[in-house]
Amino acid sequence: MTALATEPILTERTIMMARWAALAVLLGLVDAAVPSPVPGVKPGLANLVTLWVLWFEGWRFAAGVSLLRVLASSLVLGNLFSPGFFLALSGALGSLLVLWPASRLPRRWFGVWSWSMLAATGHMLAQMALVRVWLIPHDGLWQLAPVLLGSALLTGAVNGGIVARLLRLKVNGNGVATH
Amino acid sequence: MNSTNRFWGLRPGDALVAGVLLCFWFWILHATWLSPAPTEARVYAGGALYARLRLDQPKALAVPGPLGETRIEVMAGKVRVASDPGPRQLCVRQGWLSRPGDAALCLPNRVSVVLTGGGASYDSLSY
Numbered sequence: 001m002t003a004l005a006t007e008p009i010l011t012e013r014t015i016m017m018a019r020w021a022a023l024a025v026l027l028g029l030v031d032a033a034v035p036s037p038v039p040g041v042k043p044g045l046a047n048l049v050t051l052w053v054l055w056f057e058g059w060r061f062a063a064g065v066s067l068l069r070v071l072a073s074s075l076v077l078g079n080l081f082s083p084g085f086f087l088a089l090s091g092a093l094g095s096l097l098v099l100w101p102a103s104r105l106p107r108r109w110f111g112v113w114s115w116s117m118l119a120a121t122g123h124m125l126a127q128m129a130l131v132r133v134w135l136i137p138h139d140g141l142w143q144l145a146p147v148l149l150g151s152a153l154l155t156g157a158v159n160g161g162i163v164a165r166l167l168r169l170k171v172n173g174n175g176v177a178t179h
Numbered sequence: 180m181n182s183t184n185r186f187w188g189l190r191p192g193d194a195l196v197a198g199v200l201l202c203f204w205f206w207i208l209h210a211t212w213l214s215p216a217p218t219e220a221r222v223y224a225g226g227a228l229y230a231r232l233r234l235d236q237p238k239a240l241a242v243p244g245p246l247g248e249t250r251i252e253v254m255a256g257k258v259r260v261a262s263d264p265g266p267r268q269l270c271v272r273q274g275w276l277s278r279p280g281d282a283a284l285c286l287p288n289r290v291s292v293v294l295t296g297g298g299a300s301y302d303s304l305s306y
Binding site: 160 | 192204
């Protein structure tokens with residue numbers, strides 16, 4: 001136990017977390033650059049990283065990467081503590097909340113597809129809740145729900161498919177897709 | 180391993196999750212876009228209820244306000260503000276209202292119209 005006091009703060013694992021978060025920030029920038037037809041409809045590419053680290057490193061690590069990404073990308077985009085920042089934060093918290101039980105489902109039956117679709121839905125619901133109570137306090141907002149939740153489901157499925165594919169490439173070792 | 184290799188890594192439970200979420204989506208769609216048609220338009224003037232119009236019969240109504248008359252029109256289950264003396268014409272430009280809970284506010288003239296009935300239980304606006 002005495003070793004804890006002298007343990008360096010920058011452990012191997014912390015540095016790895018920062019690296020993953022940096023990659024997520026980069027993907028988030030790509031996301032931000034993609035023009036969106038409707039506010040709130042986005043591919044959510046940074047979540048690829050969250051899903052990936054969740055698969056290999058567990059929920060706590062993924063939560064660290066995800067929250068670190070929200071903070072760091074808001075510094076890069078310059079929207080710290082703006083509505084956009086709180087929307088991103090609520091989305092990240094919503095998806096992490098859903099992923100906590102989801103990542104405990106038996107992996108034999110439930111893979112990253114499930115995680116991704118559930119997380120995207122949780123992400124969108126949390127954001128809509130924040131918008132409803134804070135930014136647009138009117139029930140007319142729910143008229144957008146089919147579009148927003150539909151797009152979340154779609155992007156969640158696509159991202160889940162991408163991560164499932166990447167996992168397969170990694171498991172097969174040689175980086176060559178096999179069918 | 181075999182189960183991860185088919186269908187882009189889609190596992191049995193994943194299909195189940197997708198199905199459940201799709202059902203949830205349809206339920207939301209039903210609750211919002213496919214909700215029953217409104218039955219009544221409530222017209223307010225100066226903060227008080229001025230008239231209740233049935234939506235199943237066409238009608239034109241002139242509502243007096245501080246700036247002049249706001250004309251409201253009902254046709255085929257829809258209602259609109261046909262003309263308003265306000266400077267910005269926001270309520271006029273909203274066009275036809277057709278969903279329960281939809282509202283057009285002509286604030287300068289203190290006239291508003293709200294659709295009610297058809298299962299939309301909410302009817303409050305906070306200013």
